[in-house]
Amino acid sequence: MYAASQPAVQSFQPSDSATGASIPGPHLVAAYKPGREIYAEGDAVERCYQVATGAVRIYRLLSDGRRQVVSFHLAGEMFGFEAGARHRFFAEAITETRLAVFGRRPMQEYSRELLALALAGLARAQEHLLVIGRQCAVERIAAFLLDISYRQGDVRQLKLPMSRQDIADYLGLTIETVSRVMTRLKERGLIGLRDARTVDITKPDALRSLCS
C-alpha cells in the first residue's frame, strides 16, 4: 500500500542514474552494536549514512516517555540528512549494524542526489501519515508487513529486525495491540509466524486488500 514510492535500494552511487554523478571514493565504515546510538537529538548534523548491513530506527521521545519512531532504515537505505543544523531525532542501531558514513563536504556538493533522497523521504513520511492518521490497527500492521517485505526485495518470508515495541511506536499503537493483530492475522491464515520476528506472508493479496 505504501510500498509504491519506495526504491528497493537508495544510493549515492547510482550506477546508471539520470544524473550520472556519484560521490567519490573512500568513506568511513562504522560498526554499531544493537541499541547503540548513532546520533542524538541536538547533535550537529554533519554526516549522513547508508546502511550496509543491519537496521536503524529514527525516533523522538516525549517528556513523559512516549516514543514515536518516524522511520526504519534497512540495508541500502540512507538517512541522517535534516533541515537544520541540529538533529531533531535520535538514530539507533536496532541489530548489529554497519554504516557507510559520508562527511559534510559531499553533502554540500551533491544537492541533486540529496534532493532525490530528501523527496523520497518526504514521500515515505507522507504515506506513513496516511497510515497512522486514517487506518485502523489491522490496516497499519498489514501495510507495515508489506512495506518491509517490499524493502527486503519482495520476499515472502521476512525477518523483522525490530521488536514489537519498535513496531508499536512506529505505527502509533501499543505492543499488546501489535501482538494481538499479528496472532489474529496468523489465525486467519494471512501470515505465518515461525517465531515472533520471522513472518511468512502466505496470502500477500489478502494482506494487500486489507490496507484499502
Place this chain on the structure above:
Amino acid sequence: MYAASQPAVQSFQPSDSATGASIPGPHLVAAYKPGREIYAEGDAVERCYQVATGAVRIYRLLSDGRRQVVSFHLAGEMFGFEAGARHRFFAEAITETRLAVFGRRPMQEYSRELLALALAGLARAQEHLLVIGRQCAVERIAAFLLDISYRQGDVRQLKLPMSRQDIADYLGLTIETVSRVMTRLKERGLIGLRDARTVDITKPDALRSLCS
C-alpha cells in the same frame, strides 16, 4: 511544539539567504476559487507553487472515502515538489487563493534551494507524525493551533482558513472531536472563539504546556 522547525516564510527568492541564489524573473500567477483543484493524484509533476495569498490543502483519499490531509500551505509557503514523475496527492485551494507558479526548468536548476525546501517539508511531516502517532486529541489541537499561529507570524488572534473537517482530516480525528476539544479549550479559558474560524490564543503558555 512543532513550530520550531518552521520558517515563517519560505521562498525561492531569499533576499539575504546563505546561498545568494534566486530563481529569476517573471513567473505565472494563478488565481483559484475555494475548493478548486490545483493538481490531482496521478497528474505529472511539472511545476511547483508558492502561495501568494490564501491557503492550500494537500491530501489523499482512501477508496472508502477516508481522507488524510498531509499538509496545509499558507501565504509564503511552497509546495508541489514530489519524488516521482506523478503526484501522489491532491492539492486544492481552501479559500480564494493566488499562486506563483514555477515551471520545470527552474526546478531542475535550483536543486540546492529545492533541497532546503524538501528537507523542511520532511521535518514538518516527521513532526506531524509525532503528533498524530503519539498525542491525544487535546494535544493535537493545541499543537495545531500553535503551529498555525506561528506560521501566521506568531499572532495572538488567528483566522483559520480551513474547516473543522479539514482540521479533523489533518489531525486524524473526527469533526465532532475537533469541535468538542475546541469548546473545552474555550471553557478552560485557553482560547477564545470569536467565531468558529477566528481563534484568540489567550494563554499561549498553557496551550504550549498541553502538547508536552
Place this chain on the structure above:
DNA sequence: CGGAATCTTGACCAAGTTCAAGCGGTGTGG
C-alpha cells in the same frame, strides 16, 4: 425569509489501551 452548509452538543458504542498475569527462550551462576 428560507435553505444549505458548517458547526456544536448529547447519548451510546467500539477500537484500542491499560493493567495484570503467564509463556517461552536464553543466559548465568551456584
Place this chain on the structure above:
DNA sequence: CCACACCGCTTGAACTTGGTCAAGATTCCG
C-alpha cells in the same frame, strides 16, 4: 547441569478515549 531470573512476547479482562449516530444551533447567502 539445573535452577532461576530476565526479557520479549502473548493473552485476558476491565476501562477509556475518541468515534458514531442523531439532533439542534449558527452562519452564510441567495
